[in-house]
């Protein structure tokens with residue numbers, strides 16, 4: 001399907017065969033349409049908090065002939081799963097910033113087993129949340145789309161990799177051990193961003209200390225990676 005961007009395609013690859021899925025903040029519903037056409041998901045709920053995108057989603061779903069498999073819903077976040085008594089294998093939350101995603105995750109409930117997440121911002125707060133909840137990371141992926149490197153994760157409540165320490169929270173328990181070229185690119189770019197920010201703030205500033213600590217962790221992981229690649 002030509003409309004599917006590399007990021008959406010990678011998100012689809014994180015869904016397992018036969019899952020019941022929801023795409024929260026579906027907008028155009030391209031991902032649910034692909035999952036329905038591909039036959040991978042058993043049933044897909046395409047939800048959005050706003051009426052306009054939801055009506056675009058409904059039109060797209062109808063024109064691709066997948067209305068039998070994709071159900072639309074006007075809803076804020078994931079709370080709707082409880083009153084509707086809907087159990088989800090995976091809940092996709094993508095294309096928003098981590099603070100919006102965290103607001104949605106505050107309503108985490110027993111009807112949802114996994115979360116597939118691609119944030120527009122740093123994933124650190126999401127992994128921190130998963131660690132606090134004692135959830136696992138089942139999959140992690142890096143994907144380049146339109147010159148942006150996205151981190152994708154699948155959080156599983158029952159099985160996967162443990163998030164053991166701050167390095168796992170920052171870089172991902174799977175990604176930080178995987179020999180991936182995009183990983184190196186992403187964190188070299190982030191290191192440069194921090195160096196530029198440090199030039200703009202006084203050394204005594206509280207933020208400066210935080211950035212230095214962050215930079216130290218980036219250096220630690222980059223050093224280890226360079227050793228792997230040697």
Ligand SMILES: C[S@@+](CC[C@H](N)C(=O)[O-])C[C@H]1O[C@@H](n2cnc3c(N)ncnc32)[C@H](O)[C@@H]1O
Pocket residue numbers: 024025026027028047048049050053075076077093094095096100104
């Ligand atoms: C930029 S689009 C992302 C579309 C698609 N998920 C993607 O990754 O390409 C963000 C969508 O999320 C919706 N949204 C934002 N907050 C939401 C919430 N709390 N619950 C449901 N949808 C939300 C917006 O209305 C918008 O349509």
